[in-house]
Amino acid sequence: MPLRFTILATDRSSSARVGLIGTPHGSFETPAFLPVATRGTVKGLAPDELRSAGTRILLANAFHLMLRPGAEGVERLGGLHRFMAWPGPILTDSGGYQIHSLADINSLDDEGVTFRSVVDGRLVHMSPERSIEVQNALGADIIMAFDDCAPYESGGAGDRLRRAHERTLRWLDRSRAAHRRPQDQALFGIVQGGTDLDLRRASVEGVCNAGLPGYAVGGVAVGEEPRLIDAVVRFTVPLLPADRPRYVMGVGYERDIVAAVRAGADMFDCVLPTRNGRNGHAFTQDGRLHLRNARFLADQRPIEADCRCSTCAGGFSRGYLRHLFSTGEMLGPILVSLHNICHFHRLMLDIRQAIREDSWSSLARRWPVLDAEHAGDRVQSTTDHAP
Numbered sequence: 001m002p003l004r005f006t007i008l009a010t011d012r013s014s015s016a017r018v019g020l021i022g023t024p025h026g027s028f029e030t031p032a033f034l035p036v037a038t039r040g041t042v043k044g045l046a047p048d049e050l051r052s053a054g055t056r057i058l059l060a061n062a063f064h065l066m067l068r069p070g071a072e073g074v075e076r077l078g079g080l081h082r083f084m085a086w087p088g089p090i091l092t093d094s095g096g097y098q099i100h101s102l103a104d105i106n107s108l109d110d111e112g113v114t115f116r117s118v119v120d121g122r123l124v125h126m127s128p129e130r131s132i133e134v135q136n137a138l139g140a141d142i143i144m145a146f147d148d149c150a151p152y153e154s155g156g157a158g159d160r161l162r163r164a165h166e167r168t169l170r171w172l173d174r175s176r177a178a179h180r181r182p183q184d185q186a187l188f189g190i191v192q193g194g195t196d197l198d199l200r201r202a203s204v205e206g207v208c209n210a211g212l213p214g215y216a217v218g219g220v221a222v223g224e225e226p227r228l229i230d231a232v233v234r235f236t237v238p239l240l241p242a243d244r245p246r247y248v249m250g251v252g253y254e255r256d257i258v259a260a261v262r263a264g265a266d267m268f269d270c271v272l273p274t275r276n277g278r279n280g281h282a283f284t285q286d287g288r289l290h291l292r293n294a295r296f297l298a299d300q301r302p303i304e305a306d307c308r309c310s311t312c313a314g315g316f317s318r319g320y321l322r323h324l325f326s327t328g329e330m331l332g333p334i335l336v337s338l339h340n341i342c343h344f345h346r347l348m349l350d351i352r353q354a355i356r357e358d359s360w361s362s363l364a365r366r367w368p369v370l371d372a373e374h375a376g377d378r379v380q381s382t383t384d385h386a387p
Contacts, residue, residue, distance in 0.1 A: 003142065003186035003213040005245050011355045015238055015264035018352045021245055023089040023141035024184050025081060028056035030245065030266035031351050033257070033344045034091060035273060039064050040074075040084045043274050044334040045341065047086050053309060053338060054345030056088055059269045062134045062143075063095030063126065067119045071137040079139035091269075092140040094131045094175075096147035096190065096218070097250070108148070110167060128174035136181045144216065145175035147190040152223035161194045164219075168192045169206040176210060186213035188247060194219055195228050197235050204239040215240045216247035217265075230259050237263040254283075254347055255370050258363075261351055273344055277337030280325045284343070285367050289318070291336065296322040309342035311335040 004022035008029075011017065019030040035042045035050065038061045042050060050058070060080060065071060074083045080090055098106070098115065106115045112127030131146040148171065150164035172189050179187050189207040193199035208215055217236050220229050233248055237260060240246045245266045251257060252270020260268065276283065280291040282303045289296075289303065299318035303311060316335055324332030347367065354363040364370055 001186070001213055002182070002184045003245070005214070005243070007243075009352075009356045011262070011360075012358055013360065014262040016261045016351075016355045017264065017266070018355050019245070019266055021089075021266075023186070025087060025089045025141050026056070028089060029352060031257075031261045031348055032057060032267050033348050034059040034267065034269035035341055035344075036061075036269055036271045037084065037086075037090075038271075039068070040080065042337075042341070043278065044330070044337050045274070047084070049310070049338055050086075050341065051088075053342040054349070055341065057091060058084075058086055058088070059091045059093060060084070060138070060140065061095070062092045062131060062138060063098045065092075065138060066095070066126075066134045067117055067124065071134040075137040075139070081139065089142070090140040091142040092135045092138055092144065093249075094135065094144040094146045094190075095126050096131075096144070096149050098126075110170070112146075128171040129178040132175050132178040132180075132187075136179070136185065139181075140185065142186045142188060142214070143179075145172045145187060145189050145212075147171060147192055147218055149192065149219050149222065150194060153194060161196060161199065164194075165192050165199050165203055168203065172207060172210060176212075188212060188214040188216050188245075190216045190218040190249070191236060191240070192219045193232075193236075195224055195232055197232070200232065200236045201239065204236065208239075208241055212244070214245040214247060216249050216267075218249045220248065221250040221252075226253075226256065229256060233260045233265065234263045237265045240264075252344075254344075254367065257347065258351065258370055261355075273340035274337045277340045278333040280321075280332065280336060282321075282336050282343075283340050283369075285369055287369050291318060291321050291332075292325050293322070303336070303339050304343075307339065307342065307346070309339045311339040311342075 006020045007017050009018040034057050035055055037058045077083045106113050115124045117124050128146040135143040148164040148167040150161050153161055189210050189212045191203045191207050193203040220232055237246055247267040248260045248265045251268055252272040257268050282289045284304045296318040301318055350363055354360050
């Protein structure tokens with residue numbers, strides 16, 4: 001198999017575990033956070049900066065790379081790893097999320113989805129076969145089955161959600177049949193079902209019968225409130241096979257990640273570190289700082305005193321960062337994004353330590369942001385599809 005998963009430690013009081021995932025381009029420990037390199041780059045950050053911040057695996061988006069520069073073009077340039085100059089593991093999203101995020105410019109049927117390109121306006125058809133063809137050409141270590149990600153429907157399951165569930169199962173069979181590189185690319189299936197737990201259970205039963213190297217929980221953080229995200233994740237993750245990696249897609253706030261880890265999840269991705277960083281919002285263990293605020297004008301402190309990222313350890317003060325944002329200097333978004341990426345990797349490192357040492361209480365003391373009172377500071381956000 002192109003992916004090896006070993007459980008290294010388990011928590012006595014929950015389903016949390018520490019694992020090691022091996023791929024053709026290296027290994028990484030779980031629970032792991034995947035920064036999002038939508039178009040082959042984590043906005044503003046070079047590969048060596050990402051490695052220094054703790055990144056071991058990246059997520060790229062097959063849909064956007066298909067539009068520009070084209071999957072075949074990336075393949076001609078040596079594949080995604082060489083194209084990005086990223087030597088470590090890469091996961092590619094299938095494009096199924098764009099069924100939800102670009103719903104105003106697409107049409108959907110059982111064959112696939114037809115989009116109006118966000119690049120040049122031309123019509124583009126994405127089917128399970130085309131999604132896998134694109135991902136095979138890109139050459140990521142982990143690829144995702146094409147799924148139907150339905151929007152959130154208040155009040156439970158509706159016809160759209162049921163159709164998405166059934167379509168996802170049919171598209172999984174087509175994705176598996178289309179996969180031409182099973183020897184070096186691990187195909188993950190995606191569980192759908194919205195907030196309807198009966199549909200979630202049925203989706204798990206259908207998707208996990210496929211015997212794939214790993215499985216993901218999709219269709220969360222698509223408009224529902226945080227308590228529903230938590231409920232769906234807590235219900236669904238323990239149903240996934242315990243001997244395979246469990247990936248919760250698009251969940252990125254600290255408290256949501258910890259709750260999912262305790263349910264047994266292993267992998268997470270979100271654009272929050274860089275999207276917030278570009279807007280002057282810095283994550284800290286106590287909560288977010290809005291560095292554009294006037295109160296930071298003469299603040300000589302780093303973003304976080306005990307952070308070892310190159311932004312904080314490099315001597316860049318809050319006052320200086322505010323100046324960069326006030327004057328539109330590109331260094332501001334770069335420095336805050338770098339800190340934010342490091343912040344989430346520090347959280348994962350502390351989570352893994354808490355599991356190994358059975359010390360969740362110390363994690364809560366070190367990370368006040370995990371307290372329930374911060375839950376209102378969360379919003380739903382997944383893949384970055386901005387131009």
